[in-house]
Amino acid sequence: MSLNKDTQIIEEEYIIELFRNEYTGFPKGKLQKTESPDFILKGNPKSSIGIELTKLHGPASSKENTHFTSKIRGYQTPEFTKENLEFTISAKDEKLRIYQQKMLDQIWLLIIADLIESPVSLNLMNKLQNWIFFSGFHKVFLLDLKTRKVFELNVSD
Numbered sequence: 001m002s003l004n005k006d007t008q009i010i011e012e013e014y015i016i017e018l019f020r021n022e023y024t025g026f027p028k029g030k031l032q033k034t035e036s037p038d039f040i041l042k043g044n045p046k047s048s049i050g051i052e053l054t055k056l057h058g059p060a061s062s063k064e065n066t067h068f069t070s071k072i073r074g075y076q077t078p079e080f081t082k083e084n085l086e087f088t089i090s091a092k093d094e095k096l097r098i099y100q101q102k103m104l105d106q107i108w109l110l111i112i113a114d115l116i117e118s119p120v121s122l123n124l125m126n127k128l129q130n131w132i133f134f135s136g137f138h139k140v141f142l143l144d145l146k147t148r149k150v151f152e153l154n155v156s157d
Contacts, residue, residue: 058084
C-alpha cells in the first residue's frame with residue numbers, strides 16, 4: 001500500500017470518527033472500512049448502513065486533490081453554492097448501483113467541506129433548510145470542518 005493510500009485511509013477514519021461524534025443521530029454499531037462505500041456500519045446482524053465520503057466539489061474542481069483536509073493535502077473548498085452541492089451529490093449518485101450490490105439497508109453520503117475561507121454570506125443553516133436535493137441516497141450530510149457541525153440535507157428521490 002502506498003503512502004498516499006495510507007494517508008487517505010487515515011484521513012477517512014478521522015472524518016468518520018468526527019462525523020460519529022458530532023452527529024447526534026449516528027446509530028450505535030461497529031464501523032468497518034471498505035471500498036464502495038467507504039464504511040459499513042453494522043448495527044446488528046439484520047441492519048447495515050453504507051457511508052460514502054466525498055469532498056464538496058464543483059465542475060471546475062481539480063481531480064488531483066482527492067483528499068479531505070486542507071491542512072494535509074491542500075484541498076481548497078470551492079465556493080459554497082447549491083449548484084456545487086448538487087454537482088457533488090450527482091457525481092456520487094452515479095455510483096449508487098455499486099453500493100446497492102452490497103445489500104445494505106441504507107446508504108448515506110457524507111460531504112466534507114472546509115468552509116473556513118468560503119464566503120458564506122447567509123447563515124448556512126438557513127440556506128440548507130430551504131434547499132432540496134434529488135438523490136438516491138437515503139441520507140445526505142454536510143460536515144463543515146471549520147465548525148465541526150453536521151447538517152442533514154433535505155433529500156428527495
